[in-house]
Amino acid sequence: MTSRFRLPAGRTYNVRASELARDRQNTEVVCNILLLDNTVQAFKVNRWLDPNKPIRKQLKRGSPYSLNFRVKFFVSDPNKLQEEYTRLPCP
DSSP, X not given: OEEEEEOTTSOEEEEEGGGSOSSTHHHHHHXXXXXXXXXXXXXXXXXXXXXXXXXXXXXXXXXXXXXEOOBSOOOSOGGGOOSGGGGOOOO
């Protein structure tokens, strides 16, 4: 099974199911493969992905999955952010 990840710049990545673990590691794999932080959105799902839950459990059944990611917000210097929650790094 392959999942397709589409980024705002038009780049597409195909990820094998074996690369998407069933636990917290799944979000880490996606972050590392796509070189993103965890402020991403799958806009066909119409909600934010929870980095503490497996991606597989947050998607409706069926494959291949097709996720579109967008940056929720961007700051040039993350150290200037006030709240700890907004500064969460990609594991």
